[in-house]
Amino acid sequence: MNVRYKIVSVLALVAALAILIVGLAPAPSRAASHREAPLIAMDPEADITDFFMFRSYEAGKSDKVVLIMDVIPGEEPSSGPNYYNFDPSVLYAFNIDNNQDGKDDISFEFQFTSEFRGVNKDLGLFLSYVALPPITALDGAGSEGLGLRQKYSVTMFKDRKRKTVGSNLLVVPSNVGPRTMPDYDALAAQGVYDLGNGVRVFAGQRDDPFYIDLGAVFDTLNLRSPGTDMLSGFNVHTIALEIPASMLTKDGKGPDATVSPQLGAYASTSRRRVTVLGKDALGGGDDDKDKARWIQVQRLANPLVNEAIIGTVDKDRWNALDPRKESDFLDYYRNPRLATALNVVFGAPVPATPRDDLVNILLKYAPSDNRLSELLRLNLQVAPVPLASQQRLTVLAGDNAGWPNGRRPIDDVTDIAVQVVGGPSFAGAGDNVNGNDKPLPDTFPFLSSPWDGLNRFHINP
Numbered sequence: 001m002n003v004r005y006k007i008v009s010v011l012a013l014v015a016a017l018a019i020l021i022v023g024l025a026p027a028p029s030r031a032a033s034h035r036e037a038p039l040i041a042m043d044p045e046a047d048i049t050d051f052f053m054f055r056s057y058e059a060g061k062s063d064k065v066v067l068i069m070d071v072i073p074g075e076e077p078s079s080g081p082n083y084y085n086f087d088p089s090v091l092y093a094f095n096i097d098n099n100q101d102g103k104d105d106i107s108f109e110f111q112f113t114s115e116f117r118g119v120n121k122d123l124g125l126f127l128s129y130v131a132l133p134p135i136t137a138l139d140g141a142g143s144e145g146l147g148l149r150q151k152y153s154v155t156m157f158k159d160r161k162r163k164t165v166g167s168n169l170l171v172v173p174s175n176v177g178p179r180t181m182p183d184y185d186a187l188a189a190q191g192v193y194d195l196g197n198g199v200r201v202f203a204g205q206r207d208d209p210f211y212i213d214l215g216a217v218f219d220t221l222n223l224r225s226p227g228t229d230m231l232s233g234f235n236v237h238t239i240a241l242e243i244p245a246s247m248l249t250k251d252g253k254g255p256d257a258t259v260s261p262q263l264g265a266y267a268s269t270s271r272r273r274v275t276v277l278g279k280d281a282l283g284g285g286d287d288d289k290d291k292a293r294w295i296q297v298q299r300l301a302n303p304l305v306n307e308a309i310i311g312t313v314d315k316d317r318w319n320a321l322d323p324r325k326e327s328d329f330l331d332y333y334r335n336p337r338l339a340t341a342l343n344v345v346f347g348a349p350v351p352a353t354p355r356d357d358l359v360n361i362l363l364k365y366a367p368s369d370n371r372l373s374e375l376l377r378l379n380l381q382v383a384p385v386p387l388a389s390q391q392r393l394t395v396l397a398g399d400n401a402g403w404p405n406g407r408r409p410i411d412d413v414t415d416i417a418v419q420v421v422g423g424p425s426f427a428g429a430g431d432n433v434n435g436n437d438k439p440l441p442d443t444f445p446f447l448s449s450p451w452d453g454l455n456r457f458h459i460n461p
Contacts, residue, residue: 039316040298045087046269048300049073049236050210053265053376054406055255055384056242058443062384063254064198066446067094067108067241068409069267069300070208075174075235078453081127083174084205084237085150086112090269091294092239097264098250100365102324102373106248107157110203110239112150112171120147129173131180138170138190145180146173152203154195154241166195172204175235177454185449192444198244206238206447207438209409213431217414221345227432233451233458240445245380255380262365264375266301266323270294296320301376302362302404303413308338326363326374333358338421348425358421361404378406387442392434396420409440409447 040047052068069092075084086092092110097103119125119132128148129135136142138149150171156163172191175184191204213227246254248263255261273292298319300306309332310318318329334354343350351357363372385391385401392412394402396419403411415430422429437459438448 038312040319043297044072044074045085046090046271046297047071047073048267048269048298049208050303051265051267051300051376052407052409052446053263053378054408055245055378055380055382055401056444057384057386057390057401057408058446061242061444063245064242065245065248065263065378065380066444067243067265067267068446069094069239070206070210070236070447071239071269072237073208073234074231075205075208075237075450077175077233077235077451077456080176080453083128083148083176083453084235085114085148085174086152086171086203086237088112088114088150090271093268093270094241095266095268096248097373097375098248100262100264100369102264102371102375105158105250108165108241108243109155109157110152111155112152112203114148114150116148118144118147118149120145129176129180134179135173135181136183136187138172138187149173150203154201165199166193166201169193169201169203172202174205175450175452177452179454181452184452188449197247198242199247200242200444202238202240202445204238205235205450206445207436207450208234208236209436209440209447211412211433211436212414213433217431221341223429223431225432229433229437229459232437233456235450238445238447240447242444249380261380263378263380264301264365264373265378266299266375268296268299270296296322299323301374303407304417305362305374308417309333309336311337323374324371326372330359330372333362336421338417339423342418342422342426346425349423350421350425351423355421361420376407377404387440393419409436 048069048071050070054066055062056064056066072084094108095104096106098105120127120130125147130145130147132145135145138146152169152171153164154166156165170191172188175181181187188204192200192202194200208231210231211229212231214230216223216227246252251259273295301323306315306318310329311332314329334356336355336358339350342348360367363374365377382400382405385399390402390408390410391397391399392410393416394411396416402408403413403416412434418429419426436448440446440448
C-alpha cells in the first residue's frame with residue numbers, strides 16, 4: 001500500500017465524529033465480525049458477521065428504523081447437498097437501549113424450527129431442495145420441492161413483558177440455482193412479512209454485504225492496490241427487522257418529535273447452558289432443548305471491535321459479557337493495538353495515547369458520560385440519506401447518516417477505522433476495496449440477492 005502522508009488534523013476527524021456523539025439537533029441529547037474469536041469461529045450458525053442499524057432510506061419509510069443481523073460467514077453458494085440454515089438451538093436477538101443507561105430496554109428475539117417435508121421426504125431423496133416441480137413458493141403449490149424448510153417466531157420483550165409479534169413465518173432458503181429456483185427474487189419477496197403496526201421482517205439468505213481485502217489485512221497489514229474483495233461470491237444468512245422509531249424510543253415519539261433521539265443497540269446470539277441433541281434436533285423439537293438458561297455466545301455492535309481492538313486472549317470472554325462490562329477492556333480502546341501495528345509496519349507516526357477520543361466515540365453517548373457500554377448508537381434526528389447519495393466514508397466525507405451514527409451496508413468501516421485510528425499519517429489510506437461485489441438495493445431488506453450455486457464466482461485480480 002502507498003500510504004499518502006497528508007496534513008490532516010486528527011482533531012478534525014475526531015471533532016467530526018464527536019458531532020454525532022453529542023447529537024446534531026439544537027437541543028442536547030444523550031466489521032464486520034467474520035470468525036473474530038477462537039470459540040465463535042467454530043460455531044458459524046451463531047457467528048454474527050455484521051450488525052446494521054439505520055433510519056430507513058427507502059422512499060416513504062424515513063420514520064422507520066432498520067436492524068439487520070448477518071450470520072454464518074463464508075457461505076459457499078454451491079455447498080450442496082446440505083445448504084445453510086439458521087440453527088434451531090440458537091437464540092438470535094436485537095437488543096436496544098433507549099434511555100442512554102447502557103441496559104437493554106427492548107429486545108426482539110428470533111427462534112427457528114426446521115422440518116423435512118414435500119417431495120424430498122416422500123421419495124427419500126438425498127437433496128434438501130429439488131426441482132420436482134421447480135420451487136416457486138415458500139408454501140402451497142410450487143413449494144413441493146422445498147424439502148428442508150424453516151419457520152421462525154419473533155418475540156418482543158419490553159417493560160418486563162413478552163409479546164409474540166410474529167409466528168410460523170417462513171425462511172427464504174439458500175439459492176440453489178435457476179433450475180431448482182427459477183425466479184429466486186420472486187421467491188425471496190414472499191419472505192418479507194408485514195406484521196402490522198408498521199413492522200416488517202425478513203429471514204433468509206442474502207449476499208454478504210461486507211467488502212474487505214481480508215487476506216491482505218490479516219497478513220500483517222500487507223495492503224495492496226488494487227485490493228481484492230475476498231468476500232465476493234459468498235453469502236450469509238440475514239435477519240432483518242423494520243420497525244417504527246416510535247416503538248423504540250423512550251417517549252414513544254418519532255424521530256422528528258422525540259426529545260431523547262439516541263438509541264444504542266447490539267445483536268447477540270445465545271445457546272442453552274446445557275443442550276443434548278436428540279432425534280428431533282432437526283425439527284427443533286423437545287428432545288433438543290434443555291431447560292437451562294440461555295448463555296450469550298456472541299455480541300456485535302460497532303464493527304471491527306472484537307476483530308481489531310480486543311486482544312486475542314480476551315476475545316471469547318468479551319463475546320460472553322454484557323456491553324455494560326466494557327470497562328474491563330478499556331485499555332484496548334485507550335491504547336489501540338491497530339495503531340501500534342500501523343506504526344510498526346509502515347513507520348508512520350500515530351496519535352499519542354491514551355486515545356480517549358476512541359472511548360468517547362465507541363463507548364459513550366456523550367463525552368461527559370461516565371458510563372461505558374459498547375453499543376452501536378443512532379441519532380434519530382439525523383435524516384437518512386438516499387442510497388445514491390450515500391458516502392462510503394460517511395462522516396469523513398460529509399455524510400453524517402453513516403457509521404458511527406448507526407451503520408449502513410454501504411459504509412466502508414475498514415477504511416474509516418484505519419484513517420481514524422491511524423491519524424493524520426493515514427488520511428486516505430485503506431484496503432483499496434471500495435464497494436460490495438453486488439449493487440445494494442434501496443428497499444427492505446436492503447441486502448442484495450444471494451449468489452446461486454450454479455453461477456457463483458469469486459472475484460480475483
